[in-house]
Amino acid sequence: MKYLYIDTCSSYLYTGLVENDKLLSERKIKFDHDLSTMALSTIIDMMEEKNIAPNDVDKIILVNGPGSFTGCRIGVTIAKTYAWSLKVPISVISSLEAMALTSDEYDYHVPILDARRDYVFAGIYDSQNNCILKDQYIKKNVLETAINNLSDNFVYITNDSIELNGDVKKYDPDILAIVLKFKERENINPHTIDANYLKLTEAEENLNDKEC
């Protein structure tokens, strides 16, 4: 079984190829505003280097958010177009559950992404990657209270520059471990795949406020 992993939700492009229990190749590249020019070409380059044709992939594992809205959409569009056109099975995982797999030295793992204006996207996971507090768009101080009430043995996992009280680990995905962990996740119809924004648009929020 060959798996293609795609994550474009943060300021990094993470992509990898896994065959059975072996990592064939991976790319981890930081980008500024050139994600749309390099995402697909990087994936193609990685596959061609290993002589893997688009048709050879048995399953796509897509990270569909939360994170940068545009970033998420780029990976989602590439992956769903790929999966739909070649009928390749595809399943999605959240960027936060992928991030939570990074560390095993602490009781609780808190993957966290900057969502601006004192808000973050975050979740709380235990050392077995069970979700304790579901992924959400949350005010940073509310999250901090929640984690402090839970335990003092926790670590934040992030690549963003967020001011945090506690141990912080830089996110560097173990793509093989992530793929192996989630390879059995249920396949979904590519047409229905969407980015996992965890947040309404501002226009929708304002409209809801008005209607309340």
Added chain:
Amino acid sequence: MKDVFILGIESSCDETSCSIVKNGNEEIATVISSQIDIHKKYGGVVPEIASREHVKNITIVIEECLNEANMKMEDIDAIAVTYGPGLIGSLLIGLEAAKTLAHIYQKPLIPVHHIAGHIYANNLVKDMKFPLLALVISGGHTELVYMPEHLKFEKLGGTLDDAVGECYDKVARVIGIPYPGGPEIDRMAHLGNNSYNLPLPLNDDSYNFSFSGLKSAVINLNHNEEQKGHIVNKMDLATSFQHVVVEIISKKVLKAIKDKDIKYFIAAGGVAANRGIREALSNICENAKIEYTFPAIKYCTDNAAMIAAAGYYYYINGKISSLVINAKSSDTLK
């Protein structure tokens, strides 16, 4: 010669569309998923919502188009896609889907300028002839473009501020017509009297336009009437407004036709569906004894058929792009 089938993808604003066109002039199938009802409650297009809708729709629209055409990706010769100008987040969805398909099926990728697409909507009516004058009028554009031959675009002039369609929608809002109000103003303009005095905007010898002053004049007129306790006659205001728009557009088009010795005229863009403007432009062309076309009403607004039609000419001229192309929110037609 072998027939050439181009698959076009368009997602520059709030329509997700896919189309297959044969030889640049024969539409095989077109699917358009419009978001107009979603954006209506916000009074205009919300870019982030538009991008989100494109992601949901993109593969469904492409699949429906292939099904309608009874074709497979393998039957397609090249993939044409709008790369700009437009809303960047929206453009990226069509572009990424097009790039992915181009790679998977090893098809040439043809980037198409959105305005070139609007112009080539006319090629689906009748093969365009040159030298040609194109009037591009929509919610985002107001341009006069001279084309000596296929794919050669020379901008003669354009709006210095608001696009004409934008002005229509704002005037509609002033008199209480919901977004998008342009088509309704056009309907009302045929029922009222030209009784309000509005200024002819940028009435000079250039090919440029200006609509923000006209918009302000309508707002002020409405305000002044309200202050006096009068009720504005909406039909008459719509008629007076459209009269001024038609007059200034006609004047600049006629000037370009004469100056450039034009033999073929086309209109394009959403506002090219406007009945009052069509009538006036038809009269000008008939009086000047030149040929002209307007796109089918359904292809005045954004659609992928026009992108596939333009894409054909780029394709046969070898204008193929690598897969590292980026979307551009603004880009000059050249």
